[in-house]
Amino acid sequence: MADERRESKYAPSPPPTPVLEPGHTFASVTDKISTIVLTRRVTTGWLAGFAIAFLLMMMLFYALAMLFLTGIGIWGNNVPVAWAFDIINFVWWIGIGHAGTLISAILLLLRQQWRTSINRFAEAMTLFAVACAGLYPLIHVGRPWVAYWLLPYPNTMGLLPQFRSPLMWDVFAVSTYATVSLMFWFVGLIPDLATLRDRARHIVPKTIYGFLAMGWRGSARHWHRYETAYLLLAGLATPLVVSVHTVVSFDFAVSVLPGWNATIFPPYFVAGAIYSGFAMVMTLSIPIRKFYGLEDFITMRHLDNMAKVMLATGLIVAYGYMMETFMAWYSGSPAEWFMIVNRMTGPYRFWYWLLIACNIVIPQLLWLGKVRAQVFLLWVISLVVNVGMWLERFVIIVVSLHRDYLPSSWGLYAPTKWDWATYIGSIGLFLTLLFLFIRFLPLISIFEIRALVKETEKR
Amino acid sequence: MKSRPPIYGLLAEFHTPEEVLAAARRTTEAGYQRTDAFAPYPVEGLAEAVGHHHSRLPAIVLGGGLIGCLTGFGLQYWSSTLYYPLNVGGRPLNSWPAFIPITFEMTVLVAAFAAVLGMLALNGLPMPYHPLFNVEQFALASRDRFFLVIEATDPLFEKEKTRRFLESLKPHGVYEVEH
Numbered sequence: 170m171a172d173e174r175r176e177s178k179y180a181p182s183p184p185p186t187p188v189l190e191p192g193h194t195f196a197s198v199t200d201k202i203s204t205i206v207l208t209r210r211v212t213t214g215w216l217a218g219f220a221i222a223f224l225l226m227m228m229l230f231y232a233l234a235m236l237f238l239t240g241i242g243i244w245g246n247n248v249p250v251a252w253a254f255d256i257i258n259f260v261w262w263i264g265i266g267h268a269g270t271l272i273s274a275i276l277l278l279l280r281q282q283w284r285t286s287i288n289r290f291a292e293a294m295t296l297f298a299v300a301c302a303g304l305y306p307l308i309h310v311g312r313p314w315v316a317y318w319l320l321p322y323p324n325t326m327g328l329l330p331q332f333r334s335p336l337m338w339d340v341f342a343v344s345t346y347a348t349v350s351l352m353f354w355f356v357g358l359i360p361d362l363a364t365l366r367d368r369a370r371h372i373v374p375k376t377i378y379g380f381l382a383m384g385w386r387g388s389a390r391h392w393h394r395y396e397t398a399y400l401l402l403a404g405l406a407t408p409l410v411v412s413v414h415t416v417v418s419f420d421f422a423v424s425v426l427p428g429w430n431a432t433i434f435p436p437y438f439v440a441g442a443i444y445s446g447f448a449m450v451m452t453l454s455i456p457i458r459k460f461y462g463l464e465d466f467i468t469m470r471h472l473d474n475m476a477k478v479m480l481a482t483g484l485i486v487a488y489g490y491m492m493e494t495f496m497a498w499y500s501g502s503p504a505e506w507f508m509i510v511n512r513m514t515g516p517y518r519f520w521y522w523l524l525i526a527c528n529i530v531i532p533q534l535l536w537l538g539k540v541r542a543q544v545f546l547l548w549v550i551s552l553v554v555n556v557g558m559w560l561e562r563f564v565i566i567v568v569s570l571h572r573d574y575l576p577s578s579w580g581l582y583a584p585t586k587w588d589w590a591t592y593i594g595s596i597g598l599f600l601t602l603l604f605l606f607i608r609f610l611p612l613i614s615i616f617e618i619r620a621l622v623k624e625t626e627k628r
Numbered sequence: 629m630k631s632r633p634p635i636y637g638l639l640a641e642f643h644t645p646e647e648v649l650a651a652a653r654r655t656t657e658a659g660y661q662r663t664d665a666f667a668p669y670p671v672e673g674l675a676e677a678v679g680h681h682h683s684r685l686p687a688i689v690l691g692g693g694l695i696g697c698l699t700g701f702g703l704q705y706w707s708s709t710l711y712y713p714l715n716v717g718g719r720p721l722n723s724w725p726a727f728i729p730i731t732f733e734m735t736v737l738v739a740a741f742a743a744v745l746g747m748l749a750l751n752g753l754p755m756p757y758h759p760l761f762n763v764e765q766f767a768l769a770s771r772d773r774f775f776l777v778i779e780a781t782d783p784l785f786e787k788e789k790t791r792r793f794l795e796s797l798k799p800h801g802v803y804e805v806e807h
Contacts, residue, residue, distance in 0.1 A: 195772035383754035393675035
């Protein structure tokens with residue numbers, strides 16, 4: 170009931186909804202967010218969700234054990250489709266991660282205050298998505314136990330990696346991205362860990378949070394350096410996030426395969442990454458705000474803004490599809506044109522048209538303010554976009570590979586149960602980490618909300 | 629080693645950021661140098677009010693970025709032209725455009741490490757023990773209270789006089805901080 174009132178109050182063309190509901194004080198925001206971690210008992214809902222996620226993660230480990238014992242022959246990949254689920258999922262996951270960095274870094278630099286209540290778990294989402302993404306290239310190399318050969322280090326073989334290869338750029342881009350995201354997230358957590366240390370009553374959490382908070386005491390001098398460091402990290406993360414998906418797109422664009430060799434890839438991949446990332450933030454934040462009663466912090470304004478970002482980036486992605494098609498025709502290259510016709514009418518046409526429906530047609534509903542004010546509808550659209558972005562990578566990778574220049578080397582691809590187990594299992598890994606995060610760390614940045622309380626008072 | 633004063637200092641408690649900001653300014657005007665203020669979120673101008681103006685952090689981050697940049701490019705240049713020259717389709721050994729992505733990533737990586745570790749080092753963290761934690765009320769510094777401390781090592785520090793000065797700032801409490 171309360172929900173309906175709140176929603177109807179702000180729908181359809183609202184007086185600007187606040188980013189923080191009025192009436193909060195420093196103490197009330199601190200208590201409300203920290204009790205989720207400290208005093209709230211484990212609910213059956215959390216336990217059930219965690220159990221499902223954990224089982225899925227176990228399925229991932231089982232699939233990985235089979236993979237290591239047998240080899241990647243258990244997957245459906247084979248020449249000509251040598252890259253399939255592993256790289257689709259890699260690109261999908263890393264794209265999802267991008268929204269977290271966008272929210273925490275780029276929106277910080279642009280002074281978008283509404284980012285405050287969603288940045289923490291968006292960053293956590295980034296981290297977990299990158300963990301899932303990083304798994305795939307490692308297991309795809311075939312002998313993951315020697316995956317460290319990808320790193321340049323002095324070795325008895327006298328070999329160094331080929332630095333001119335986009336796959337090497339990927340190693341550096343993804344590992345840098347994972348490291349910087351982790352640092353950014355942890356630095357953001359330090360003051361909140363101090364809050365948890367000071368608020369915890371039991372000795373065990375007090376010690377653990379105290380250890381992690383490293384003795385943070387909120388000194389004005391410390392805050393000053395802290396803010397400088399945070400701003401510089403944001404400034405570094407902004408070009409980094411753009412570079413990461415650019416480098417991922419180079420994995421394709423630098424090759425000579427029709428459907429991959431396109432100069433539009435870097436911008437269109439980055440836009441797609443932000444698109445899918447915001448969709449995932451939406452998918453996660455809607456149930457979380459509901460179950461934890463955080464509607465005061467994650468308001469309709471947040472959902473509305475995220476929906477608008479999705480709409481905008483979705484249109485850039487649509488432009489990317491259009492340009493791919495146009496350039497295939499305009500280039501006059503028969504192989505390029507065949508690739509597009511094959512994409513639209515070939516054996517995988519169903520997935521192509523489903524992708525267009527998911528990524529371009531359905532999200533156009535977001536133009537309507539009424540749709541953006543309906544939480545459930547937003548949630549469904551965000552799921553549709555998640556599926557659509559996965560299909561985009563499927564179409565780019567599998568459909569381009571399965572028929573290239575030589576008809577004699579054409580083939581079809583179908584995933585095996587192990588492909589599916591690994592993919593769904595990685596969603597389990599992601600959700601397990603997310604459930605643990607929600608239970609043990611403050612999912613909203615408390616100190617930034619305190620600053621927001623002050624701002625709200627001033628108005 | 630200099631003899632240690634009997635207490636760490638005197639701590640005053642405030643309820644709003646405006647109060648602590650005004651108090652910090654007056655303390656600095658009164659000539660106290662070894663002071664610090666504490667807030668549950670970054671209060672604008674508070675660091676300046678306790679006499680902290682410039683941070684060396686940006687310079688450290690710049691240095692880190694430059695080191696990363698040179699290391700990244702140097703590694704690729706050295707391995708491709710000197711250590712393991714490999715002719716790929718007749719292209720030049722020093723094919724610098726292909727080295728840009730890794731150079732860039734290394735720049736960001738080392739600069740980010742410099743920012744985080746530099747911030748922690750300049751702040752003297754990790755510091756598991758600090759005398760201020762002996763004041764029970766100080767636990768609220770991470771919730772909704774604001775504090776101002778004058779350390780006993782300050783040249784102007786005289787326990788009774790300083791206490792009277794702090795009380796003139798209209799705090800909600802003044803506490804002695806034990807070592």
